[in-house]
Amino acid sequence: MTHSQIFGEFLDPVPASEEYLTLHFSLGSTPRKQRWSNYGLSADFLGDYFAAFFPGDAVADSAINRRDTVKAAVSYIANELIENAVKYGDESANLPITITLYLYEKTLIFEVRNPTQRSRAEQYQAFIQELLSSDLDEFYTRQIEKTALGEGGSNLGVLTMINDYGAKFGWKFETIGEETAQVTVLVYLEV
Amino acid sequence: MKEIQTDDYLVSFDPDSSTAIIRGFLRLEGMEEYRPIMEFLLTAVEESSQFTLNLRDLEFLNSSGISMLSMFVLKIREKGGVKLVLQGSNKVLWQTKSLKNLQRLMPSLTLEFT
Numbered sequence: 426m427t428h429s430q431i432f433g434e435f436l437d438p439v440p441a442s443e444e445y446l447t448l449h450f451s452l453g454s455t456p457r458k459q460r461w462s463n464y465g466l467s468a469d470f471l472g473d474y475f476a477a478f479f480p481g482d483a484v485a486d487s488a489i490n491r492r493d494t495v496k497a498a499v500s501y502i503a504n505e506l507i508e509n510a511v512k513y514g515d516e517s518a519n520l521p522i523t524i525t526l527y528l529y530e531k532t533l534i535f536e537v538r539n540p541t542q543r544s545r546a547e548q549y550q551a552f553i554q555e556l557l558s559s560d561l562d563e564f565y566t567r568q569i570e571k572t573a574l575g576e577g578g579s580n581l582g583v584l585t586m587i588n589d590y591g592a593k594f595g596w597k598f599e600t601i602g603e604e605t606a607q608v609t610v611l612v613y614l615e616v
Numbered sequence: 617m618k619e620i621q622t623d624d625y626l627v628s629f630d631p632d633s634s635t636a637i638i639r640g641f642l643r644l645e646g647m648e649e650y651r652p653i654m655e656f657l658l659t660a661v662e663e664s665s666q667f668t669l670n671l672r673d674l675e676f677l678n679s680s681g682i683s684m685l686s687m688f689v690l691k692i693r694e695k696g697g698v699k700l701v702l703q704g705s706n707k708v709l710w711q712t713k714s715l716k717n718l719q720r721l722m723p724s725l726t727l728e729f730t
Contacts, residue, residue, distance in 0.1 A: 453707035457646070462624075465676075488706040504643060504677055512646075566720045572683045573690035573721055575647070579685075582679035582709045589713035 435595030444528035452516040472500030505582040511537035535612040546606040629660040639673035650684035672705040701726045
């Protein structure tokens with residue numbers, strides 16, 4: 426792996442925004458099981474926080490108004506991103522997981538950063554390269570079959586965000602130690 | 617076993633209507649944690665030729681939970697001879713976004729949204 430690699434649509438730096446919120450999590454020693462429910466709470470908090478900026482007007486072809494749509498979409502996406510950051514995070518790096526949400530007129534950007542083992546980062550890059558070079562619809566069908574057969578590594582979470590919620594992704598991988606890489610994921614959601 | 621109940625979710629089964637219901641919030645960590653729920657559903661479907669899974673009050677499901685539903689649907693497909701109906705709500709965003717993808721695994725699956 427080279428010093429820094431970028432995939433997808435990665436804005437660097439993220440454009441200035443007047444509204445943003447950052448949460449930091451330690452990958453500490455408390456058993457993950459005990460901390461797990463906190464991630465859902467954090468995701469719901471982000472959903473509630475950003476939903477408050479939107480009116481409750483109707484959304485075309487939907488029974489869910491704009492505020493509730495933002496709330497549920499932010500909650501789902503933030504939860505998936507935090508879960509992944511925790512699952513693949515490297516505790517030994519002594520670095521936090523950081524999630525920031527930036528609000529723009531019609532877009533939300535999620536920025537998630539976590540340390541990971543370089544071998545993990547390389548596996549993830551292989552998935553990203555396959556995703557970016559595939560037809561999304563065919564790739565999704567292939568991966569959901571893979572998941573249903575109980576084979577791991579389908580990254581269904583990433584695929585649901587892209588395919589079902591129309592999110593766009595960018596990734597940056599930086600080498601920060603002999604065994605450690607820092608992964609930054611940007612997720613763009615039109616609202 | 618007729619139900620699994622925790623502070624966050626409830627899974628129940630009514631043999632008379634051959635309907636299982638999942639309600640609440642489900643964000644368990646990975647497939648292993650979802651195994652008891654899938655086993656519950658597979659046991660419930662065992663004797664049925666028609667099976668309904670009502671998800672209307674399941675307000676949140678993470679992607680590991682979607683993976684669990686995918687595995688369940690694939691097992692029903694492989695078993696054969698079961699008419700499977702999934703009931704969803706137009707008011708719950710994840711259901712409107714993601715449930716239809718399960719038809720990729722089983723085109724004969726019926727989705728009922730209300």
